[in-house]
Amino acid sequence: MSGSAVFWITQLLNALQYSMLLFLLSIGLTVIFGLLHFVNLAHGALYAMGAYIGISLALRTGSYWVALVLAPVAVTLIGVVLYLLLIRRLRHAGPLSQVLVTFGLIFVFLDVIRILWGDIALGMDPPAALRGMTSIFGVRYPTYRLFIIGMGILIMVVLLVTLARSQIGAMIRAGVENDQMAACLGINVERLFFAVFCLGCALAGLAGVVAVPVLSATPGMGTDILIPALIVVVIGGLGSLHGAILGSFIVGFMATIGAVLLPGINSVLIFAALAAILVFRPQGLIPARG
Amino acid sequence: MFRQTPIRTGAGIALIAGLAIHASRGGYFDREIVIEIAILAMLAISLDIVAGFGRMISLCHGAIFGLAAYGYGTAIVKFGLPPSTGLVIGIALAIAFGALVGAICAGTVGIFYIMATLAFGQIAYVLIFESRWLGGDDGMTGVRRMDLSLIGLNMRDSLTFALVCLAVLVLVYIAAAVVLRSSFGRTLSGIHANEARMRAVGINTRMHKTAAFAFSAALAGIAGVLKAQHTMFVSPELLFWTLSGEVLIIVILGGIGTLIGPAIGATLLVLLKHEVSHYTVYWHVVVGAVLILAVLAGGRGLFGEFEYRLARWRARRRARRGTGGAADA
Amino acid sequence: MQSIHGKVLAAVAAVTIVGGVGAAGAQTKVGVLLPYSGVFAALGQEIDDGFVFALEEAGRLDEFTLIREDTEVRPPEGLAKARKLVLQDEVDLIMGIVSSGVLAALRDFVTDSEVPLLVANAGEDSSTGENCSPYVIRVSFSNSQVNRPMGQWLYDQGYRRVYTLAPDYAAGQQMIATFRAGFEAAGGEIAGSEFTPFGRTQDYGPYITNARAAEPDAVFVFYAGSEAIAFVRQYDSFGMKEDIPLFGSGFLTSPLYVDAQGEAAIGVVASLHYVPTIDTPENNAFVEAFRARFDRTPSEYAVQGYDAGQVLMRALDAGADDRASLAREMPRVSYTGPRGPLEIDPLTNNIIQNIYVYDTVSDGAGGLTQEVLDVIERVQDEPMGCTLGQ
Incomplete structure (x- = not known):
């Protein structure tokens, strides 16, 4: 295979891998907004908690796989506490209060991480089975990155099928479309909201622990990733699962291909795309409500 | 709608007097704190005009502020222009950027408005951060202060500079109050209460919102130009979105839609940050907790809560008198 | 948890030291300007530890009043704190500075107010090049x-x-x-x-x-x-x-x-300019003592703080007793420390030192260590536009 084909396949895999990380992170953000109308800026902080808790668990137990399972559970527990203490009360408080309280949470989590884990960034090895490289489409690519792609696709498929085919999926769709009507139809909307919120938190935690072996963990990682994640959900359509998928691909591919072809102005391009969407099509490319 | 009540006037006078006394009697660092408070208060007042009276929650006021500071600095350092010209350029740049963002975003509402302003602010930040001509992340040194020796002011003296900042703060407040009390301000408050209705009665709400945003940007620009003169140095993090977030915190802590509340909020936040950082390097957690509590307590902010309770107490007293009078008759 | 403990101790130490002003005779007031929060907080703590360790080891900690201020990573914040240290606390010198942006922001201020600035990290070239100053003395490195x-x-x-x-x-x-x-x-x-x-x-x-x-x-x-x-x-x-x-x-x-x-x-x-495995008597003694005190291996940042302390003490021993004499004497200090022979270049006020080419290797016990491959001795910067020597 020619050198340039290898190069482009590798770059496409890079773009796909980054898209999947963005997807795992933004899906919770968008679903929580779609159903609860809640803007959770602290979502990035939950992602960071997932990363750090994952590192500690992997160190304690010696197993990445234990961390992969338990870190999202731990993050969900944190989410439950936040839900009961803060988020439930702010459900109907309007976007300003929500943005401010979750902005405050970003500050709190930033220092909690510094106090518990220190200022120096931490790294984590991928599990032994996923180290090294694997040949795919005629190129050698890091196995762990392929695992991220696989994990992203798996979760994407599970969510799509659940949403389209299952009863709970139908309830969620009804809730996004019109929550009052859904409540009239006998759906326990509050319980549904709580379940979806927990799922969103678990996915943020999962994204954190999955990202660490590649990106490493810093106290500011939650704030760093927040802006790209918000761009993904806004471009796709706030509250829309399909939109988050599309948005992740757009941002992931723009970031990667931009780094190859247009280094320098590539981050401006992404913001410009965001601004254009917000002005001309604020409901996003695939709006949540039909 | 905005009313300049005696309570607000009193609070404003007390605040300015307190800061002026603190500056003149305190040491060098107390003056620095007063300057920081005055500049942040201007920025918070400018944000309150759009957020508290026009339902435009902007997350790009940090960028407007930073652009004005860069406009002033660039004019002096790169073009060798006198500081007075730099002042005009800085504020003009702020107005131009504010008018542009205001016009583009005027059609969006709620969370979309917040996100759109955030996006434009970040574009400005990234462009300046990556401009090697403007010094990139290292920023630009050699920014001089204005020479006001003609009117007998030595701007290099920290007390003089602090008092000038307080005087400008008073002017900014008066300008904001005058505009908000004008018919334009009343229309803006109408849009704040119900934009659809204002459109229905034939008002060009887009134009009004844009004009309000540009006016707010002008005041933020004044703050930015003073900031550049204060630090005599400009750097890109003046434009970063977290500064916009902090200013929003200040507006909320002080009392959104009260105009004087944000000035009080600026005083509180600067003092809080300063005091807490004496005891711990983890001041973020304290500021975050205070913010969360402030929103949970009703979101009226300190001054807003005070006015609210006062109004409720007066209403109750009036009601009691009213019923008492009825019994007499 | 180690680091918080260190910070609390450092904070307590700072308070007690400040409290002791006036009790002792000729105290030297040092403004320590470092990032204690933000992305460089770990570096700030490391430099602080190295600096305090140098004074402690010499048994001279009580001769100094340390006034610590946090720059975060924000140049305006750093400049504001520097002004406070100079104008309100009236320090004899400022030590620290991690990020280049903060150094660039401070350069004019310290020069105008004639306060020596002992740079313990920031490597920004122009501060000892075209924008060099008799008051900016660098004991770390240049980029x-x-x-x-x-x-x-x-x-x-x-x-x-x-x-x-x-x-x-x-x-x-x-x-x-x-x-x-x-x-x-x-x-x-x-x-x-x-x-x-x-x-x-x-x-x-x-x-x-x-x-x-x-x-x-x-x-x-x-x-x-x-x-x-x-x-x-x-x-x-x-x-x-x-x-x-x-x-x-x-x-x-x-x-x-x-x-x-x-x-x-x-x-x-x-x-x-430094790795902990440099095999000289000076460095071996330093690493051992630092480990005994802090229970970790010193990094180049700790050494920069340590050498800042050494340069300061040696300048005082040479008779410096105020801002002007410190600015004059500190560049004249030369000595052999953990990183080998050090001197300050009179042409730029930047340090002249060895550069070590090293390779990271396994230490055989599950950890990593540094193996020095080559030493390039006495690396000296070009004046890069600096006119101090003229």
Whole structure:
């Protein structure tokens, strides 16, 4: 295979891998907004908690796989506490209060991480089975990155099928479309909201622990990733699962291909795309409500 | 709608007097704190005009502020222009950027408005951060202060500079109050209460919102130009979105839609940050907790809560008198 | 938890020391200006520890009043705190400064107010180049100094085509420009060069793929802190290390965070002004004493703080007793410390020191250590426009 084909396949895999990380992170953000109308800026902080808790668990137990399972559970527990203490009360408080309280949470989590884990960034090895490289489409690519792609696709498929085919999926769709009507139809909307919120938190935690072996963990990682994640959900359509998928691909591919072809102005391009969407099509490319 | 009540006037006078006394009697660092408070208060007042009276929650006021500071600095350092010209350029740049963002975003509402302003602010930040001509992340040194020796002011003296900042703060407040009390301000408050209705009665709400945003940007620009003169140095993090977030915190802590509340909020936040950082390097957690509590307590902010309770107490007293009078008759 | 404990102790120490002013006779007031919060907080603490350790070891801690201020990573904040230290606390000198931006912001102020600034990290070239000042004395390094010898060194090792990567900000640009100049002067060719958006790049995959496509003999990079950790790990995960060796400015695999890079750091060759494994009596004694006191190995940042303390004490011993005499005496100090012989260049006020080319290796006990491959002695910066010597 020619050198340039290898190069482009590798770059496409890079773009796909980054898209999947963005997807795992933004899906919770968008679903929580779609159903609860809640803007959770602290979502990035939950992602960071997932990363750090994952590192500690992997160190304690010696197993990445234990961390992969338990870190999202731990993050969900944190989410439950936040839900009961803060988020439930702010459900109907309007976007300003929500943005401010979750902005405050970003500050709190930033220092909690510094106090518990220190200022120096931490790294984590991928599990032994996923180290090294694997040949795919005629190129050698890091196995762990392929695992991220696989994990992203798996979760994407599970969510799509659940949403389209299952009863709970139908309830969620009804809730996004019109929550009052859904409540009239006998759906326990509050319980549904709580379940979806927990799922969103678990996915943020999962994204954190999955990202660490590649990106490493810093106290500011939650704030760093927040802006790209918000761009993904806004471009796709706030509250829309399909939109988050599309948005992740757009941002992931723009970031990667931009780094190859247009280094320098590539981050401006992404913001410009965001601004254009917000002005001309604020409901996003695939709006949540039909 | 905005009313300049005696309570607000009193609070404003007390605040300015307190800061002026603190500056003149305190040491060098107390003056620095007063300057920081005055500049942040201007920025918070400018944000309150759009957020508290026009339902435009902007997350790009940090960028407007930073652009004005860069406009002033660039004019002096790169073009060798006198500081007075730099002042005009800085504020003009702020107005131009504010008018542009205001016009583009005027059609969006709620969370979309917040996100759109955030996006434009970040574009400005990234462009300046990556401009090697403007010094990139290292920023630009050699920014001089204005020479006001003609009117007998030595701007290099920290007390003089602090008092000038307080005087400008008073002017900014008066300008904001005058505009908000004008018919334009009343229309803006109408849009704040119900934009659809204002459109229905034939008002060009887009134009009004844009004009309000540009006016707010002008005041933020004044703050930015003073900031550049204060630090005599400009750097890109003046434009970063977290500064916009902090200013929003200040507006909320002080009392959104009260105009004087944000000035009080600026005083509180600067003092809080300063005091807490004496005891711990983890001041973020304290500021975050205070913010969360402030929103949970009703979101009226300190001054807003005070006015609210006062109004409720007066209403109750009036009601009691009213019923008492009825019994007499 | 270790670090909080250290901070609490440091805070308590600061309070007690400040409380003791006036009790002792001729106290030297030192404004310690470091990032204690923000992304460089770990570096600030390391320098602080090294500085206090030097004073402590000499048994002279009570001669000094330390007034600590947090710069975060924000130049305006640093400048405001510097003004406070000078105008309100009336310090005799300022020590510290981690980020280049803060140094650039302070340069005019300390020069105008004639307060000596002892720079214990920030490597920004122009502060000891075209914008040099008799009041800015650097005991750490300059960005150019650390990288200048590497161009020739790589060429001598047989590398002819090198690809470079660094974050897109002043320090990254300066480090790469110096390396490039040295390598091209030696006869090498730059196969390609890219700057990654600073603070907004988490995934270096696309850039690493670009580097591979350019088919260089070697890759030379500058990254520091969390970016260095992510970059070294990702470079290794792409199987690049086996095919194209990775070289860098030494901050790439600093002992401070090399453990977070793990095995990915093994074999990476970098140049730096200090590594803990320099085998001299001075350094062995220093490392042992530092370990006994802090229970960890000193990094280059700790040594910079330590040498700042040494230079200050030696200047005082030479008779300095106020701002002017400190600014005069500190550049005259020369001594042999943990990093070898040190002196301050009268032409620029930048330090003249050895640069060590080292390789990160396994220590055989599951950890990592540094193996010194080569020493380039007495590396001195060009005046780069500085007119102090004229």
